[in-house]
Amino acid sequence: MNTAIVLFNRDLRVHDQPALAAACERAERVVPLFVLDPAVPEGPRHAFLLECLADLRASLRARGGDLVVREGDVVRETMRLATELGAETVCAAADVSSLARRREQRFAGERIEFLLFPGVTVVPPGALLPSGGGDHYRVFTPYWHAWQRHSRRPQLPPPSRVRLPSKLAAGRLPDPGRGGAMPGGESAARERAARWLRQGLDGYADGHDDLAGDRTSRLSPYLRFGCLSPLELACRAERSEAFVRQLCWRDFHHQVAYAFPQINRENYRHGERRWRRDQDALQAWQAGMTGMPIVDAGMRQLLAEGWMHNRARLIVAAYLVKCLGLDWRAGARHFFLHLLDGDVANNCGNWQWVAGTGNDTRPNRSFNPLRQARRFDPAGRYVRRHVPELAALPAEHVHEPWRLPALPAGYPARLDGIGEEPNRGN
Template identity: 50%
Template sequence: MTVAVVLFTADLRLRDHPPLHAALRSADEVVPLFVLDPGVHAAGFDAPNRRAFLADCLSDVDDGLRRRGGRLVVRSGPVDREVRAVAAACGATEVHLAAGVTAYAHRREERLRRELGTAGVALRVHEAVITAVAPGAVTPAGSDHFAVFTPYSRRWSEQTLRTPLAAPRAVRVPDGVHGEPLPGRADGSGTSPGLPPGGETAGRDRLARWTRSGGLDAYEERHDDLAGDATSRLSPYLHFGALSAVEAVHRARARGGPGAETFVRQLCWRDFHHQVLAARPEASWRDYRTRDDRWRGEDDAAGDIAAWRDGRTGYPIVDAAMRQLRHEGWMHNRARLLTASFLTKTLYVDWRIGARHFLDLLVDGDIVNNQLNWQWAAGTGTDTRPHRVLNPTVQAKRFDPDGAYVRRWVPELADVDAGRIHEPWRLPEDRRTALAYPSPIVDLADALTRFRHARGRD
């Protein structure tokens, strides 16, 4: 009787799971394993919202396996040590996992290869499943990655994606392999009250309902509508691998139309960032392109940073977005761009401070896309417009013209009409005082002058 271990990582699903599929082909019995590695917490990449969502994902994987005769084994400890212990306990000769795309994942694979090699257990690493097109699959001449999106997207679109795999019909797990109780969502504290449910079942249901309701068809024209909430909200499920990016692309292309094309383009942007950070892992915390900025930090901008974090800047669209982030652990992509631009270019605060705050709260907090999107907003990243400054009031009038988004998240302004809701400082003084809403913490004209001077554009 042959046995294999499948190490689940950022692929918490049963459909379209190449390592699981390969293990079931090669062995009579399979141990589906997930390791809660304390190294993730020690590195600062853990957060209450993601722990809660992860608990949902693990529970859903376990439920799916039990319906097929198996179960998920969960262990805690250094991943290389725990995988070796499980392999020894069940007599496994192979361990299967998907290739990682981050520096942490690469270090994990190296440790596993060393640890398992000393035990005579083969490590089978399969193509990365967190992206639609694996990092490094397409490269420009003379470089290990694309630094500009447009040529990357052309090459990306030419790739033939593999056919998504069906979920297995049965999974036979050997006896005598012990694990720990599954972590529960209630085990974490400090989670956002509006956090969505995690797991493959919830993710597939979200995708089906969004598509069925016309969300995909209308995506091209509505995806920037803040109040309409017309985006897919699939990012947490893609981040944890509860949904397959390959399957998402296939399903969108099968639907066709401008909305599907725009949605697929967003998935391409996601892969673009993955291939950048795979080649330049230091860009997670260092400028991809240096601008010689002398950013303000916690010491000299503490008040401004606190106001930004708390949604008390006096600019309603910024405050609405920051309050949504705290309540839901999620934020509309347009709102992420606005709030990041405001912190880095209007307040001239180091992008790393904003990126850290987002990672502390986002349920889809992804070291790849979070950091590189922050760098894009700050003008230090790839394919960027370094001197472009977004005016929050102009953006608010464009993407929340009736003020519905602001009214939802900034109830102090619920009774302000659309003509003034994005500029409450223009209201009569007695009305402003009655609102109990802060005055702007910065003058936009002064902020623009400061930024242009800092970037040598005055």
């Protein structure tokens, strides 16, 4: 083989990058390619993505290559470049969303060798099948047991050299502008991961639900864009079962989305319920102006940082669907728009779990936002950090509702009587 194209998408790294490693092993010339698709809306993730691409370009240039950037429809632009260069093969990471699957099907219909490789998850979707039959696991616990037993592929070192075809125009990469709260790219990801594995991993089991302490890894945006290999992270973090279990939840939702690609628009299971239509309540929730302090704190953190604490995600999601009775899809759309780590599988899988339409074995699980607030933010420091209007309130009052929105009939005046769910992070 003379020339191979490596089509990057959600695998923006050079360490443990199976598609890149295979192309470098098989081909004399390798063309790393990213196609900026104008059909994909530009949200808060766009600047983060551009930072990831700039860092990937620097890593490839350090190895004698470059990141070729084109703009347009991904399949058309890739095939145009393949024709220009006489490339025989396109290598890419397999993905699970309906958009990615349609793209893969289009490539399969082209007159070129199209090879898919693992790398987006620890265990590839479809690699684990329940013993009782079926094309995927519907319940997490048996999946977790099978996932732990499954043999891992070997981790791959970065290529020592990437040889581009001569006289190939790399293309312009747009300026990301001002960076956000978290810098994008593999270099930042590996630095953050190394620091957290040294300083934060051992306290994760006891501290990951502490809202004010913020003792989570904040590695999810880097996993979403593939700046970190989830396999490498799982191996390096294996001394913490609690953290590795969260990586397994990520794989679990990906294998569900692979089997049920309409997870972002249809209930995974259980019949459709009657959702309320209340645009004012939805907008108050989106803006962090519900009058429920713990909910408003989480929603304002989302808007300010493009990220939200894992426990806060559970609280604000349950408030929308369980307390306000609004459709989970409205919440999932808002999360997907604003979260740096927003992807279809995890985002919609977790929203459906909360709504009782997904993989929760107790779909009618009740939830108490006040009790959650008092348990996981007992001094009110998380609320005061993100809702400055309440900064002067003492801990015993900071979680009390301060301005109730219009609520549905039957909504309790006090929340103390609402039930509770078990401790589960996203």
